[in-house]
Amino acid sequence: MKHNLDTVKQKLYDKDHKLTPQRRVILEVFTKSKEKHLSAEDVWGMVKKTYPEVGLATVYRTLDLFAELDVLHKMDFGDGRGRYEFCESEVHQHHHLICLNCGSVTEFEDDLLECLESEIEKKNHFKILNHELKFYGHCNKCH
Amino acid sequence: MKHNLDTVKQKLYDKDHKLTPQRRVILEVFTKSKEKHLSAEDVWGMVKKTYPEVGLATVYRTLDLFAELDVLHKMDFGDGRGRYEFCESEVHQHHHLICLNCGSVTEFEDDLLECLESEIEKKNHFKILNHELKFYGHCNKCH
DNA sequence: GTATCTGCAAACTCTTTGCAAAAAC
DNA sequence: GTTTTTGCAAAGAGTTTGCAGATAC
16 A cells, blocks of 8 residues: 555545645655654644644644545554554554664564464454554663 | 552552552552553542542552552553553563444453564564553454 | 635643642651 | 652643634635
8 A cells, every 4th residue: 555645635535625735745744754653743843844834733634634544544652642654554554663761663564463363353252453563672772 | 460558568668658548549449440441530530439639640640650660550542541550560461452433442361472572672673671462443342 | 616624722631740738657 | 857748720742623714626
């Protein structure tokens, strides 16, 4: 699932939403930023560079909307603010190593959980839609 | 690691904290409540039944303190409020199935991750202190 | 032209903090 | 007696909402 302007436009129109310059710029921020896990305030700061009059409320509303359309994925690293990144797939995200000292977030991929899921689903009568695995500890800079 | 009044008392005294009636009652709430994942407001509601004049700030401060002493473990289920439960072990907590419809939280145990950890530590130069695994989906009531 | 979207300010929720009085030891 | 702890009220952070004007199509 690769998101470009056209696929997002389509998703918006499918649900009677419009493509506004604000939404376009917010989307651009995510394609261009090298930091992946952006908070609303982060996004706002970057959007204002090309669109200074944008409101923070618009950023929040847009991030919400994009999360609803499965364009962005909302995460929580326990620091009291939501973080957003592009949805990797329809189903599962990758996982995160979170440094308790400096707060840095590293990603890693793993398929081990997939095989666990069907077992857990059966045992608990629970339909799994997504999973989230986080390791907390100290990164190589903070040893 | 089983926490009773005496072990907690010891932990408090070890760090020059005092055992107050408020702290005693808050601890009791966790031993007596059948719902395990309590928010500060939850705890406050239950504490007030036996100690009506307690302040919410005291509850927050006590939960913080207990988390620092590894008596309680603070969690986050993505609903914008912190949740607390007894620490299961010095190292790792169990994991959670979170229903996206009704918000119910079920627990499950699994040791599969333990074997993953040393591999991840080596590959990423990351010292893992704790991990957190959550499955989001629909519980048996909400199918 | 009409429904959606925006910016602003105000409201809201959860949590933290400053302070003087109270309590633990 | 000293230090920690408490309750209160006020402040703080992050997020949401109501509304009138603006914009996409």
